Amino acid sequence: MTEEVRLKTLSIDELEIGMFVTTVMLKHSKTKVKNQGRVNSQSTIMSLKKQGVTQVIIKLESDKEQNKNLTAKEEKLSTAESVILPCSLNEEFSRSCEIYDDSNKKIQDLFDQAKSQKNLSPQAISLLASEITNSVIRNQYAITILTRIRHHSTYQWEHATNCAILVCGFALFLGLNKETAEKMTLGALLHDIGVAKIPKGIIEKPDKLTVNEMDIVKKHLAWGHQLCKKDGFNDPIIMDMLINHHERLDGSGYPRGLKKEKLSKLARITAIIDVYDAVTGDKAYKKGQQPINALRYLLAEKGKFDQQLVQRFIKYLGVHPVGSLVKLSNDKIAIVVEGNRADPLKPKVKIFYSLKLQNYINSKDCDLSLVTITIVGSARAEDYNINIAKVIHDIANKA
Structure with missing residues (x-):
């Protein structure tokens, strides 16, 4: 007969070394991230806290099960190493x-x-x-x-x-x-x-x-x-x-x-x-x-x-994949940085070039789903002597 798996929800402050985590929950979110791994160090718990984990679901085990499972061979990875949390x-x-x-x-x-x-x-x-x-x-x-x-x-x-x-x-x-x-x-x-x-x-x-x-x-x-x-x-x-x-x-x-x-x-x-x-x-x-x-x-x-x-x-x-250059209705050029599957013609962009000035301007984030500005077409970097690699790396440096 298969033994019933017993689970318990704990706050991150109640998590202890040796516990087996099945799921983590993020701050200010109802999102549950499936993960299975045993906590084998205090640094694991600290890492989870830094990543915004507020609650965890653990599997309740007997002392015999814990001793059996906490072997060096099986525990090569800590929970923190196997958890992959979404981020901005x-x-x-x-x-x-x-x-x-x-x-x-x-x-x-x-x-x-x-x-x-x-x-x-x-x-x-x-x-x-x-x-x-x-x-x-x-x-x-x-x-x-x-x-x-x-x-x-x-x-x-x-x-x-x-x-x-x-x-x-x-x-x-x-x-x-x-x-x-x-x-x-x-x-x-x-x-x-x-x-x-x-x-x-x-x-x-x-x-x-x-x-x-x-x-x-x-x-x-x-x-x-x-x-x-x-x-x-x-x-x-x-x-x-x-x-x-x-x-x-x-x-x-x-x-x-x-x-x-x-x-x-x-x-x-x-x-x-x-x-x-x-x-x-x-x-x-x-x-x-x-x-x-x-x-x-x-x-x-x-x-x-x-x-x-x-x-x-x-x-x-998306119609305009991330990394693409687009012309906007306000005579600016922007790079698409995040898609919008609900409305593909209104992604998030970073505006960085003025068509009127024919020059770079201070970059500005813009969510096209929240403004009246629209995409009027694609733009070719070479038509405006735009170094797309530099634009993208500038985004990385400002991230």
């Missing part, structure tokens, strides 16, 4: 910038390892996937804004990082659990690792590729599969994303020309996000397009992409 954009922004920069560096190292036939680093890249996932959970917009910083010279690792962030956010938006979202994040970080073995002359060629050159490009999937399998990245989720992200519903993709009945939901999601980020990214030979144009392309290619998922992806991103 300002609170997460600086931290997300560090994670984003670290990700690009680690992906660059990964590409260098692949080129030189060295073993990949499973532990480092798995930890990175976890950090990205935790950042998205803490605030879904902070790290996503950074996907709009594009440099053609670092496209390959930025593409991997951006896809990981977008895949993670979209997975959580679709209701998938944290464990699955984290595996998908890892798969996205690795999905193009085989590209490291494609000659640079082909990658950066401005003209249409020859048949032979295209055949070499297509080999990046097999090369990526070999690299990942050799170094222990053989989870089915990772392999599906890596091998099938260039397949299309109508069978026009590669490497096997699979049609929709043989393509998983996971492969369809990866294909959409891979194309979206590739279309919006700057390459050595081509400027990236505006997000709205990339979304229109996905909608237009009904035979190639799962339209139900495309619609959900647009709902997740």
